[in-house]
Amino acid sequence: MDIEQVKERAGPREFSPKDDLPEEYRKAATRMIQFHANSEIMGAYLEKPFIRQAPSLDRKLAFSAKVQDEIGHGQLLYRAAESLGVKTRDEMLDELAEGKGKFLNCFHYPMDSWVETPMIAFFVDGAAMRRQATLKQSSWEPYAHAMDKVCFEEGFHVKHGEAILYELMTGSKKEQELTQEAFEEWWPRIIQFFGPTDDKSTHHDFSADVGLKTMTNDELRNAFLNAYVPKAEKYGLEIPDEPRIRDNGDSTYEVVEDDLDWDEFFTIAKNDYDPGKGQIDGRKQAQDAVEWVRETLDSHEQRFAGGTQPQAAD
Amino acid sequence: MASAEQLPGPNDLSDEEREAVETLLFRLADDEFVLAERYTEWQVRAPTLESDLALANIAQDELGHARLWYDLLQDFGPDEPELIWERDPGEWYHSTLTELPFEEGDWADPILRSYLYDAAEEIRLEALEDSSYARIRNRVGKVQGEEDYHLEHAQNWLERLAEEEQSRERVQTALDRLWPHAQTIFAPTDEEVEERIDDLGLRTKSLAEMREEWRETVVPYLEDLGLSVDAGGETDLPEVTGRNLSHTDDWDDLWEDFTATYRELGREEATRIMKDPDEVE
Amino acid sequence: MIWEVFRQEQAGEYHTHCGNVHAPDREMALMFAEIQHGRRKPTNSLWVVPQKEIGEVDTEEANFGGTTDKSYRWAQSYSFEAAAEEVADSESEQVQAERQRGDD
Structure with missing residues (x-):
């Protein structure tokens, strides 16, 4: 198949490992799914202390x-990415450890306090779920399959995050104030979750043309704001004045992009933001420390030629 | 069938009976809670994604068991904050085996620790199947239902780690460190109370009998894997056993960490998500 | 190596493919699959199969059911009223299958 045929056929769950797909598609799909998988791992890394x-x-x-669950999602996604035949899971995890693997902006920030947990567990997970639901229609079938399971589990995460937010915002005055502070700090990052407006996004066109993704950054951000701004207000959070967000009254919003720190965003996108670098290195250290176990498993696997030998009756 | 006479419900126990029941329950609950607290350190740090999921699951199982046992302690009045979040670290009953920290990357430790603990847990739960205290007896089956996986998990891993010289040596190092602490699982809290626990039929095997059975199980198993077990007598009990409410310094650090949010936010209650275990029984 | 995992939700149902796991042997694959694919969804049984042992034939290579008229295989080709309920049930299943095959 050449790229024009791919674009012609592109549709939900249209392509699977047995299709002869051009390198351009495989690489683009690998980049997108690897980013998604890395984000699951780094999100889990950030939340684990809690x-x-x-x-x-x-x-x-x-x-x-x-x-x-997040590690489980990483497992599903790396498998979906591996099945494109471009990189193995080990290679992708090594890239993540070496700071070459990219992941969501929000997971580059440190998270120190319990009052911050709903910022990820409710808002970022809510934003992620919004996007993931649309990816059930992705043209790479293994990716769409992974999304079925991810979305099935993710509902618990968002509800759990919402319950923590509710508890904090109905708790002591101190808890409410600390939560509002955390919200003000995280809100711009959460808005940036969806990336810059489409005309500034570089990878969108191709991914959309080959059906890997089905909605634009702007559409997703609108859908998120529609659902989550009322929720935030309902729990007594005040939406910060900046970034300015204009409600067009027709379920669309305009975010004044100049109010957001895009230098920081693009520094993060290059894995050059200091707290994020610390988190990448921390995870690398953990990964390296158990390399010996993977070596043992590998030699076990080789010794038994993959476990397909007849086993004793059990 | 229980050989001893059946004990009444929590409200009708004598002070002495109640002390025996509480001692038994605190050990069960604290062991599971503290061990799970340690296991969760491996989340996002295990050797592969699949093994990460499996150990996380075991940690959740153990926390669930702790939850069942703490719930029975609540019969006597204290609520979750008093039982966990506000209890002084010097009033915890868990074995020191459960509280020791891990060295980074030392996967042999949680695997071996789990084996030593779960082999003991199997024996300990069996001795509660016919407990004279119905509230305990009725919950044993549920806990046992999850323990099979834990033991199988530990053994599958141990057998594979023992195949290679390099990884077997790591298991041996972990064994040398953990072995004395594992002996504390069957160490007494107070000899007089232990005798009462047996006399009341709260369990059907004494600590000494269980310890013997455990050693007869684990020593040959470990030796078959090519490990050497320094199987001394009572003398290899460390000074701090946990059971006698004395703990290692690492326990104080762990306690500080897991109670930090509760203290910093000035909480007085512990949020429930799930129904009371009695409602789902 | 990679093991494909098949889950059966309830006794008596088919095992259907639900994902895969990395594991060095069958025993470990089962142990991992139990958690990754059996902990949330209703599960009665799991199978694991080495990915490389799976063979496949699809519509690229095969004409499943042939290309010539084989409607003699379908109950609905015979214009009698069904003799009994179970015969009618079978026929309606065949009507559905025929429609899905696109033989119409």
Whole structure:
């Protein structure tokens, strides 16, 4: 298949590993899914300390389950990316460790306090779920399949984040104030989750043309703001004055892009933002520390030629 | 069938009976809670994504078990904050095996620790199947239903790690460090209370009997894997056993960490998401 | 290596493909699949199969059911009223299958 045929055929779940797809498609799909998978891992990395920090037994269980799910999503997504035949999972995880793998802007910021947890667990996860729901229509079938399972699980994450937000905003005055502060700090980053307006986005056109993604950054940001601005206000959060957001009254919004720090955004996009670099290195250290276990598993696998030998009756 | 007479419900126990039940429950609950707290350190740090998911699952199972046992302690009055978030670190009953920190990347430790603990847990739960205290007896099956996976998980891993010289040595190092602490699983809290626990039929095997059974299980298994076990007698109990409410310094650090949010936010309640275990039984 | 995972939701149903896991052998694959693919969705049983052991034939290479008229295989080609309920049920399943095959 050449790229013109791909564009012609492009549609939901149209392409699978047995299709003979041009390199351009495989690379674009790998880049997109790898980014998504990396984001699951780095999101989990950021949230993991809050398993320990959770102030109740049930919250601890839920946080552990949530982080577990994110790693599970990473597993599904790396498999969907691997099946494009461009890179193996190990290669992608190594790239992430070496600072070459890209991931969501929000996961480059440090998260220090419990009051910050709903910023990721409610707003960022809510934004992610908005996007993921549209990716069930992606043209790369393994990606769409992964999205079925991810969306099935993600509902729990967003509801869990919402419950924490509600609890904080109905808690002590101190909790409410700290939560508002955290919200003001995170809100611009959350808006930037969807990237710059479409005319400034570089990868969109091709991804849309070959059906990898089905909605634009602007459409997704509008849908997110429609659903989550009223929610934030309902829980008593004040939307910061900046970035200015104009409600057009027809379910669309205009974000005054100059109010957002795009220098920081693009520094982050290059993995050059200091806190993010620390998080990348921290994860690398953890990954390197268990390299010996993977080596043991590999030699075990080779010794048994993949476990297809007859096994003792069990 | 329980050989001893059945004990009444929580409100009708004598002070001595209640002390025996509480001692038993605190050990069960604290072991599971603290071990799970340690296991969760491996989330996002395990050797592969699949193994990350599996150990996280085990941690959640153990937390769920702790939740069942703490709930039975609530029968006697204290709520979750008093049982967990506000309890002084010097009043915890867990074995020191559960509280030790991991060294970075030392995957042999959680695997071996899980094996030593889960092999003991199997024996300990079996001895509660016919407990004279119905509230405990009725919850044992649910806990056992999840323990099979834990033991199988630990053994599958141990057998593979033991195949290679390099990784077997790591298991051996972990064994040398953990072995004395594992002995504390069956260490007494107070000899007199232990005797009462047996006399009341709260469990059907004494600590000494369970410890013997555990050693007869784990020593040959580990030796078959090519590991050497320094199987001394009672003398290899460390000074701090956890059971006697003395702990390592690492426990104080861990306690500080997991209670930090609760204290910093000045919380007085612990949020419930799930129904009371009695409602789902 | 990669193991394909098939989940059966309830006893008696088919095992359907639900994903895959990296694992060094069958035992570990089952152990991992139990958590990754069985912990949230209703599950009665799981199969794991080495990915490289799976063979496939699809419409690129095969004409499933042939290309010439084989309507003699379908109950609806015979213009009698069904003799019994189970015969009618079978016929309606065949009508649906025929429609899905696009033989009309």
